[in-house]
Amino acid sequence: MSNIPDDYETEQQRVHEVTELIRNRLERITDENGEIKSEIVDIKRNFWEDVTVNFEDAAETAETYASMKQQAELLSERERSQRLLRDQVKLLHKLEMSPYFGRIDISEDGGSVEAIYLGVGSLLDDQNDKYLVYDWRAPISSVYYDYGPGPITYRTPNGAITGEMTLKRQYIIRYGKLLSMFDTGVTIGDEILQNVLGKHSDAQMKSIVATIQQEQNAIIRNEHAKLLVVQGPAGSGKTSAALQRVAYLLYRFRESLTAEQIVLFSPNPMFNSYVSTVLPELGEQNMQQTTYGQYLEHRLGKAFELEDQFQQMEYCLTGYDDPDYDTIISSIKLKGTTAFMEYIDRYVQQLGHAGMQFKSIVFRGKVLISKKKITEMFYSLDPSLNIPIRLRELTTQLLKELTALSKEEQKESWVDEELELLGTEQFVEAFQQLKRKKQYHENSFNDYEAERNFLAARIVQEKFKKIRRQVKLLKYIDMPMIYCALFHQEHAPIGTTNALWRSIAALTEERLIQKEMPYEDATPYLYLKERLEGFSTNTAVKYVFIDEGQDYSPFQLHYLKRIFPRSRMTIVGDINQSIFVHASTQDSFSPFENLYGEQETEYMTLLRSYRSTQEIIEFTAKMIEGGDQIVPFNRHGKEPVVTVLESDDQYDKAIDEVLHGWLREGYESVAIICKTAMESAIVYERFADRWKTLSLINQETVTFEKGIMVIPAYLAKGVEFDCVLIYDASSANYHLESERKLFYTACTRAMHELQLFSLGQPSPFLD
Numbered sequence: 001m002s003n004i005p006d007d008y009e010t011e012q013q014r015v016h017e018v019t020e021l022i023r024n025r026l027e028r029i030t031d032e033n034g035e036i037k038s039e040i041v042d043i044k045r046n047f048w049e050d051v052t053v054n055f056e057d058a059a060e061t062a063e064t065y066a067s068m069k070q071q072a073e074l075l076s077e078r079e080r081s082q083r084l085l086r087d088q089v090k091l092l093h094k095l096e097m098s099p100y101f102g103r104i105d106i107s108e109d110g111g112s113v114e115a116i117y118l119g120v121g122s123l124l125d126d127q128n129d130k131y132l133v134y135d136w137r138a139p140i141s142s143v144y145y146d147y148g149p150g151p152i153t154y155r156t157p158n159g160a161i162t163g164e165m166t167l168k169r170q171y172i173i174r175y176g177k178l179l180s181m182f183d184t185g186v187t188i189g190d191e192i193l194q195n196v197l198g199k200h201s202d203a204q205m206k207s208i209v210a211t212i213q214q215e216q217n218a219i220i221r222n223e224h225a226k227l228l229v230v231q232g233p234a235g236s237g238k239t240s241a242a243l244q245r246v247a248y249l250l251y252r253f254r255e256s257l258t259a260e261q262i263v264l265f266s267p268n269p270m271f272n273s274y275v276s277t278v279l280p281e282l283g284e285q286n287m288q289q290t291t292y293g294q295y296l297e298h299r300l301g302k303a304f305e306l307e308d309q310f311q312q313m314e315y316c317l318t319g320y321d322d323p324d325y326d327t328i329i330s331s332i333k334l335k336g337t338t339a340f341m342e343y344i345d346r347y348v349q350q351l352g353h354a355g356m357q358f359k360s361i362v363f364r365g366k367v368l369i370s371k372k373k374i375t376e377m378f379y380s381l382d383p384s385l386n387i388p389i390r391l392r393e394l395t396t397q398l399l400k401e402l403t404a405l406s407k408e409e410q411k412e413s414w415v416d417e418e419l420e421l422l423g424t425e426q427f428v429e430a431f432q433q434l435k436r437k438k439q440y441h442e443n444s445f446n447d448y449e450a451e452r453n454f455l456a457a458r459i460v461q462e463k464f465k466k467i468r469r470q471v472k473l474l475k476y477i478d479m480p481m482i483y484c485a486l487f488h489q490e491h492a493p494i495g496t497t498n499a500l501w502r503s504i505a506a507l508t509e510e511r512l513i514q515k516e517m518p519y520e521d522a523t524p525y526l527y528l529k530e531r532l533e534g535f536s537t538n539t540a541v542k543y544v545f546i547d548e549g550q551d552y553s554p555f556q557l558h559y560l561k562r563i564f565p566r567s568r569m570t571i572v573g574d575i576n577q578s579i580f581v582h583a584s585t586q587d588s589f590s591p592f593e594n595l596y597g598e599q600e601t602e603y604m605t606l607l608r609s610y611r612s613t614q615e616i617i618e619f620t621a622k623m624i625e626g627g628d629q630i631v632p633f634n635r636h637g638k639e640p641v642v643t644v645l646e647s648d649d650q651y652d653k654a655i656d657e658v659l660h661g662w663l664r665e666g667y668e669s670v671a672i673i674c675k676t677a678m679e680s681a682i683v684y685e686r687f688a689d690r691w692k693t694l695s696l697i698n699q700e701t702v703t704f705e706k707g708i709m710v711i712p713a714y715l716a717k718g719v720e721f722d723c724v725l726i727y728d729a730s731s732a733n734y735h736l737e738s739e740r741k742l743f744y745t746a747c748t749r750a751m752h753e754l755q756l757f758s759l760g761q762p763s764p765f766l767d
């Protein structure tokens, strides 16, 4: 329970004093910053004047270098100081706006009581070396999130400390004014959380630093798990906790970890813009962000036209009439399994003995080294060596061969033709070079010959450069053919019938021949490629975060683990939102179990849901298995409404009414959620004239903005809106079991109001 304390005046006085101190410090730092800035300008302007330049002899030259080095060091030291000051100014501005949000009074066993104030960064009083504000990530701050008044324990680098908490208080402060304060129990202030969650949604996600809940704190501060898996229902704060965790890790390991060493895989490009302000709000730099699809594209290069995951999704939701539909769905499922990964492993073993395919090395239409010869060279190498090592050796041999061939090539007539086109300067230069190399004897019989040979060698060398580069990049391996041949294997992967395998193989090959790479093939293709060429791992990355982890196939996760071998992984997700066919997390999080092994994996579960009103959470929880476990946060709003419409024409009036109503209430972010991109486009066309501010979101949309938007359900993943209107929640549109989770995901995007329109009989998921 919480109550409003009566020492408001004292607290307001403290806010006033701390704000004053912050403002004074800001003033001082701004002056210091100005001085450093002009010093930097001076150093740059006078750099050469302050350096004594003299290259007369070795001693003078050394002195010149020493003096240059000294100036450069001075400059970089000043620039570093300026960066530090800039960071301090940023933090002080944040603290000026709101210096702290919480306070705990604690006493270490038997000691005196100390009041600890928590904010987004720490603030030290220079006069007495005391912290006026502690960073929310400091070890002691953990007590605030984990305990209520009573006995406490917290960990420091020097061991555990026990004591007593006598007070836990929350504040809302804006620019020196204490707007409100509450004393609270273990959970952090219902009042403040009510206040935060009751607000209208924003185009950008907000940091939850002032109201982190105990179970979220455990996720944020976990330091030991190699793999941390978090399962939580829609709106339970998984993404929020993940981002706070990034900020925590950056603070905790600030000596050794930088934002570039952290990668977040997000569900769609728009999501990147949605979460982009959270870390800067916490005074940290953003980590690297990408989607898995973008990452595949980057690694795949241009050999194929890659289907993206949303095209695949669209097909899965609309392609029911395609006679190949069932085979394609089975193919997508198969290619996401670890059984298929192992199938590729066995194929790689076979390739060690036979089956590698190469491309001939061709120059000006002439085969320099035939693929037959390359194959022979490859298989004559020691078979006990693994394929990547053999390929390295083969590359060396091919490069040598090319050197020899380039000598032959110099005699070709095209070289003479090119020589004729050269101007006198090139001949003069050849003359100079040969003279320098002492290969030129004036008036000797070979003069012209030497010059010609020299220039011919250079011409051929220049033309061969590209071939040599391609060879070094292993472009002589015919990867598409090797991958296609995988589907000629007679025996099917474990768990797949021979007949199904043959159909999958035929369909896959058909698309690969067209130079199309189905999305489900991209990971197996890259995996095979890297098993042959050697994995190009990224060892710089230390933490990988995967949001919406339930949508990744086991194969994709294993692939990521191999790519980032030095990294710890945090996977957050919700099995009830697995919307992709390949996701094997349909019922549990089991695919994660054998990723790093039990010893190194920790599971955490969130049950409370914060995004939506209690009415919406209770309504949506009924759609999924285990929904009764979800604990809604106690915030109330209108009951969701299901409206059955009899004809398409009734939509105009009904939509107008609902949208007008929401706008009148002041809601700024409204989504009309459709099942597919196709449906979204139709709806947009239909209403764009009536609603001028309507926008259509598709897979290319990269920024998330307020307003009224039409969006396919699978792109609304991870984001939220004040109000959601499910455009057609009819049984005709949503009835397959495989669509249940998509439907649930769509409905759970609403924070305050949810309306569902159904053309005829509503979906059975609403029963």
Ligand SMILES: Nc1ncnc2c1ncn2[C@@H]1O[C@H](COP(=O)(O)OP(=O)(O)OP(=O)(O)O)[C@@H](O)[C@H]1O
Residues within 6 Å of the ligand: 193, 196, 197, 206, 208, 211, 212, 213, 216, 232, 233, 234, 235, 236, 237, 238, 239, 240, 241, 574, 577, 610, 611, 717, 718, 719, 720, 748
């Ligand atoms: N401790 C908290 N304090 C304040 N707000 C919170 C807290 N936890 C979550 N929220 C809010 O709840 C909403 C949902 O959070 P978030 O998007 O992180 O959930 P999620 O579990 O990732 O959801 P989903 O799986 O549906 O995408 C956000 O508006 C977030 O700010």
